Structure formats: structure tokens, C-alpha cells
Amino acid sequence: MSEQTPSYLAGHLAPVQDETEATGLHVTGALPSELTGRYFRNGPNPLPGEDSGHWFAGHGMLHGVRLENGRAAWYRNRWVRTRRLDGARPIGPDGIRDLAAGAANTSVIQHAGRILALMETSHPYELSPELDTLGPCDFGGRLTTGMTAHPKEDPCTGELHLFDYGVRPPYLTYHRLTADGELATSFPVEVPGPTMMHDFAITPHHIVWLDLPVVLDPDLVGRGVPYRWSDSYTARIGLMGRNDPAVRWFDIEPCYVFHVGNAHEDDRGRVVLDAVRYGPDAWRAAWARAGGPPGPGQAAAAGVSSLHRWTLDPATGTVTEQALDDTGVEFPTLDDRLVGLPHRYLYAVDSHAIVKVDSEHGLVARHDLGADWHAGEAVFVPAAGSTGGSLSGSTGGSTGGSTGGSAAGSTGEDEGWLLSIVTHRSPSVPSRLLVHDATDLAAGPVATVHLPRRVPAGFHGTWIPDTEPHR
Secondary structure (H helix, E strand, O other): OOOOOOHHHOHHHOOOOOOOEEEEEEEEEOOOOOOOEEEEEEEEOOOOOOOOOOHHHOOEEEEEEEEEOOEEEEEEEEEOOOOOOOOOOOEOOOOOEOOOOOOOOOEEEEEOOEEEEEOOOEOOEEEOOOOOEEEEOOOOOOOOOOEOOOOEEOOOOOOEEEEEEOOOOOOEEEEEEOOOOOEEEEEEEOOOOOEOOOOOEEOOOEEEEEEOOEEEOHHHOOOOOOEEEOOOOOOEEEEEEOOOOOEEEEEOOOOEOOOEEEEEEOOOOOEEEEEEEEOHHHHHHHHHHHOOOOOOOOOOOOOOOEEEEEEEEOOOOEEEEEEOOOOOOEEEEOOHHHOOOOOOEEEEEOOOEEEEEEOOOEEEEEEEOOOOEEEOOOEEEEOOOOOOOOOOOOOOOOOOOOOOOOOOOOOOOOOEEEEEEEEEOOOOOOOEEEEEEHHHHHHOOOEEEEOOOOOOOOOOEEEEEOOOOOO
8 A cells, every 4th residue: 555545445445446247257165056136235436536535435336246046147346326426415505415415335225125225314326136226215205314324124014214313403313114115204303413323223112222422523524524533422322112202311331333233122121232332442443444533632542343232221221231242343244034133143244254243152153264355244144944043932043153064944043144245455356255154154155256356345235035026
């Protein structure tokens, strides 16, 4: 990396310069034939010669791999054709917020037949199954705010819960989509200031808010992503009943959370939240690496982010905190059929490894990639015929892959596959899509799809099986 090249434009983060596609990809190992569908991964990718000023701010680019019947049929990458890509700015010269001028660079989901590329504080963009941009989506004109990059689909009702945070009151707005994709509920939620709320959680009876001390700094507007750590902003977690704007707040130790693993309600009615926690030093270090200033008069500090658990008791108004594991991780995932429900396993990445964490025992398995490879988020795909541990009344499958064998045909919580794009630090080395058996992560991938190009390390992906209908 030259002295002039920011870290977020170099090494495993360096953007690619064009769009391409290839068919009949080389595979080593054996792809499970049940994996028939599309794996999409989103992330920032500035245009050639462009410096976005922050890793989080580059234009959205989707990378897609089509798997079918044990083969990798194609790879392609496409920029999301947003208004911003065409030169529009989020705030126009008239001072009006252009909700269709976001970068759409953070995540990708499918809900009610729509494939949506998401970035917080702006409208999503709808995509075709071939990654063509269909245009911005405001759900029939009813979405008048932005949309979080981390909506939560309730596996029991099919509803999609989402929110927007802003720089002016109301600082937080809650929305709910029906299972059919209609925007049914919207109302403001009171918070004291313009906090950066990247993620949240749901349970059967609650929306779980994270009101944490990373806030807008007006002096940084126009310089990448204008947020900083605030020692004066109280860290707290809120419990809100569904369809009720009243929130019960619980003060916690100062920290920040980019990503939630999951939340659930225990048999005593307490809400248990598992998420990746950053203390002040860890947040400043991560923010500096991404391109943001560590804070006025402060150098970037050292620290790691790790999985943490908060247990909130509405009956007593108390909250307890504990570390689930001390490994530095990010991008936690789980079986999406357990969102808001009791779970045992979370999957995450530790820079150069994919890890599996048992909420009862801590980290139980890992697959190390080597120092030259960077691990991308591992998306869990349930095995054919599995029902998930909690959904079937089980507490989960094997602990850390001790049983081995194939994921297919079982009903434990970890019976399924993990899909992850991994990126080499050298720009000349093509990336790979790894497929792991989640019951035996330490054994290494059961299949490796060799992609035709390097894929920059990015953010979040999704698996869309052929059984899911498209609009």
C-alpha cells in the first residue's frame, strides 16, 4: 500500500474496476446438490479513481454466484445503479434529503418476492435475480424515511421489522412490513439525539433498540461518515412492545454494537440479547481503520470486539452483562428461522478465520484460512429436511462438529451449510466461495468455488433458494 492510498482502498478492501461474469466455475470438493439457488454478497466499491472518504461510503456492488445441482453455474458482479452512482447527492442543493441517493452498499435481502439492496438512512433498491437494478423501492410511496440495512423478518409471522435513524427529529422511526410486502405500520420512537443505530433485534413481544454513544458530529459533515464516539451520550438498550411507541430503557456500560447475533425471551420473561460489543477503545480502533477519525484529540486505540450477552428483566428493571467469548469477531449470523427465538449457535468471522460459538460453552470450532486470507460473513443455509433446533424442540445439534458427517437429513440447530466469500490480501489472487458443513466447521470446506476474480472484502450476503418466488 502506498502512503497515498487509504487503508479502505488497499489490500483485501481494494475495489475492482469493472463488471464481469463467467460461467462453469471450477469447484474443488463436492458441492451439496441441495444448494440450488443464488448467493449474493453486497459491499462498497467506489468507481475507478474515486475516493469515497470512508469504507462505509463506497457505491454498492453485488457479487453473485449461481449454484445448481452440484455445480457452480455462474459468477457476476454489478454496481447497484442508484441515483448516487449517477451523481446525485443525499442532500440536494435545496436542502431536501434524496432518499433514493443512498449507496445501497451494505446488505441484500429477499422479502415478499423482492430482492433489495440496502443501506441505512436511504431507500432500498430492487434487483432482478440476475442482479440488474430495477430501481428504488418506497413500498408504494408509503416509506417516507430511509430503511435500515438490517431489517428482521419474523419467522413466525413473515412480517419484516425495520427502522430509520436520522440527523433531525424524529431521530428514530419504526416501520413494519406485512408478509406480503405492504408497509403497514410507521411511527417515531423518542431518543435524545442523532445516534448511529446500525442494528436492532426482535423477540415475539418486543422490539429491542440500541441507543449507544456514537453520534453525529456536525463538524465532520462532508468528511466521509460524520459520526464519532461521545463520552457524554448514555449507552442504553430499550424494550418496546410491538405497535407501541413507549420504550422501557436499561442503562448499560458504554459500548457500541454494529451487529446483533440474536435476541429471545427466556422462560422468566427476560429478554436475552447476544451481539458483538465494542468498548470505547475497540470502537475507535475499528473506526480509524475504516476511514473515520478516532475522535477529537484522541489517537486510534487498540481493542477487540467480542460476542457479549445482555439479559434484561422487565419485571425488576435490571440488566446483567457477560462475555460469551473473548475472541475478536464480527458479522454474527445464525439460522434465520430462529430470529427472535432461542438459539444455541452463532457463526462469525475472526479476520482470518470462520468461527462457531455455542452460547452455552463459548467458541467451539473454527476454520483458519491463513494470514493471507480475509474471511467474509458466513451465511447459514439450513440443510434439506432440517427444522432447526429450537423450532423442533431440540437444544441444538453437535457441539463444534464432534459428530462429523453430512449436514443433510438431520434436525439439529447446526445442521446446514455455511457460505462465505474469502479474499486474499494480494489483488492478483482470485477469491473463493467456501461451503462448510456447519456441524463440522473445523474439518474445512466440503467445497470451494474458485471465482474468476478477486472480490473485495465487503459486508453482508444472503442465500436465495430456487424455492423462493420472485416478483
